Amino acid sequence: MAPIINGRLLFNQLPNGLPVPGKTTVYDASETIDLETAPLNGGILVKILVLSADIYIISRMRDSSVEGRSSPFLLNQPIDNYGVGLVLRSEHSSFKQGDHIYGMLPFQQYIVMPPATAERFTVLSNDAGIPWSAYVGVCGMPGQTAHHGWREFSKAKVGETVFVTSGAGPVGATVIQMAKAEGLKVIASAGSDEKVAFIKSLGADVAFNYKTEDTREILAREGPIDVYWDGVGGEALEAAIDAASVGARFIECGMISVFTGEPYHVKISFNIVTKELKISGFIVTSLHQAHLSHFYETFPKLVKEGKIKYKEDVTQGLERAGHAIVDVITGRNKGKSVILVGEE
Known part of the structure; x- marks a missing residue:
């Protein structure tokens, strides 16, 4: 040849x-x-x-x-x-x-x-x-990120409220569906009306365009939040800290704001202390040993059945x-x- x-x-x-x-x-x-x-x-x-x-x-x-x-x-x-x-x-x-x-x-x-x-x-x-x-x-690294981080850190309970940023992305969209399946109220944000429509179709209870609506106002009205899934950092992180319940769990898997503009320095960090927040940053590969087998046993089947879109x-x-x-x-x-x- x-x-x-x-x-x-x-x-x-x-x-x-x-x-x-x-x-x-x-x-x-x-x-x-x-x-x-x-x-x-x-x-x-x-x-x-x-x-x-x-x-x-x-x-x-x-x-x-x-x-x-x-x-x-x-x-x-x-x-x-x-x-x-x-x-x-x-x-x-x-x-x-x-x-x-x-x-x-x-x-x-x-x-x-x-x-x-x-x-x-x-x-x-x-x-x-x-x-x-x-x-x-959804059955690769992004899905693994959602699956591993949620299982390891969310400690979710039925009736709690989660706020998911980058909700239309492959990680955020998967987290929305996992949270809904566990009986949580889901607030999710995205950067366009088309993406907002998509996260609504996934079952988000409150979906909004962070470019045209005020994140703080939404969280003040729909919170407090018990779990925060963060792929953004910056002002969204600050708003989530302000709207968090005592003992809320913050799951930090990304900081896209660092790469797309001037770094935003969170100004209300003392609330981390007064609200006793649990903040967990992670890299997905660090959690493979604990969660990867379960992921491959469950996720492809759930995708095939349409239970994870x-x-x-x-x-x-x-x-x-x-x-x-x-x-x-x-x-x-x-x-x-x-x-x-x-x-x-």
Whole structure:
């Protein structure tokens, strides 16, 4: 078989503010691969099917000298994120041709993985028969974030009230549905009327556009809140602290306001003391050992049965992946952003 193009999305330069497709990231078609003869050296050859575009990607677009919880992207190398791939060839006993794997994949069409790298990936059984794209969204890292964080920290009780920010995103939308299933009153916010309609369809009792309505007024009227799911930080966090009940649980999984504007410094932090708030920040991978088995046992089935709903914003091809990333960071996506790289 003749070599074919192995398209890649490269990290080309550090962004000054928002990343710019064609500058920050560049699509490159100069590399080729022969799918039949590429040496595996005990590893596996994978065709990448679908990749995830997530807000946190911008935190990895930094100079390699800047420390952070996640590793920075390397200049002139493909960026990477969670994805699903198809094993085309294997010399590894844990993988066979036709397996679908989930984990951190480069933004390119094909990859030969050495044995040690391959062993970090999960083989997906997909007994539920849901689309593979769901495994980078509601049944992937975003769904795991919602599932793990809620189980670990919410301590939810029937009749309590939860406030969910970024309610139309893949994490927030999942939290809304989990909270409703446990008998909570759900207040949720989003950044457009279309997104507000979506979170209402998920069962939110109070849904509002934070750009046109005052968060503090909504919480004063509908609270106090017993649980706060935070993907935003900034002014929303401050409003939630002000509206919290004594002993409320704050679950901190994101701070998108840090990346999209001037940092907002919370001014009523003393209420954390007087209200005896429980504030828990977490990274999803830190909770895998306690919750990942339960997640895979339950979530794909719930999605298949329609008990957990989701919405996707699909981008076709790596050539447009840089635009998909910017859309997620600026909130222009309409559902979980997925990039379809290849067909089975």
